[in-house]
Amino acid sequence: MNETGLMGGGGLWIFGLILLFMIFGGGGIGGYGGNNNAIQNDINRGFDNQNLQAQTRDILTAVTNGTAQSVAATNQTFHDSLMANQGLYNELARDISNVQLAQSQALANQNECCCSTKMLIQQTAADNALQMSQMEARINAKMDANKIEALQAQINKLQLQQATSGMLRFPTSWSYDAGQFPPVFAAGV
Numbered sequence: 001m002n003e004t005g006l007m008g009g010g011g012l013w014i015f016g017l018i019l020l021f022m023i024f025g026g027g028g029i030g031g032y033g034g035n036n037n038a039i040q041n042d043i044n045r046g047f048d049n050q051n052l053q054a055q056t057r058d059i060l061t062a063v064t065n066g067t068a069q070s071v072a073a074t075n076q077t078f079h080d081s082l083m084a085n086q087g088l089y090n091e092l093a094r095d096i097s098n099v100q101l102a103q104s105q106a107l108a109n110q111n112e113c114c115c116s117t118k119m120l121i122q123q124t125a126a127d128n129a130l131q132m133s134q135m136e137a138r139i140n141a142k143m144d145a146n147k148i149e150a151l152q153a154q155i156n157k158l159q160l161q162q163a164t165s166g167m168l169r170f171p172t173s174w175s176y177d178a179g180q181f182p183p184v185f186a187a188g189v
Contacts, residue, residue, distance in 0.1 A: 018039075021039065022039065
């Protein structure tokens, strides 16, 4: 009990309400001429409403929990997919980086090879040019020597012709059946 009365401040007015309902609800006090079943039905209907509200609350809680679980599962799936994609992206980025590194190394090797080949070609060209110039010099020297020898032979021939010009010359050989050599000149003829 409390200070406000037998049932407290809140309980007293409910009791008054029930009493008024019984009086003016058509039943009178003690059930004379009234419908006691109506009060019982109203009370039962109140409990039924309370049960329906509890069931509705339970259904709402189940739906809310199911939705929350679905959202959590969807989020987890999203995050799992995101992490898998991130892993694949990282792997792809690593592979691309490795390919770029390999291409750079291949290009460096190719440039080194090309430079070595170019230097070898230049060296070979220089060696060939030196050999060609030496060979040309030998050929020119040989041609000059041949020209000098030919000119010397020509000079000797011309000198011999000049020295023997105006001289009587006898044949040095005879043809077959041409007679005796040296010819015998008839005296007095």
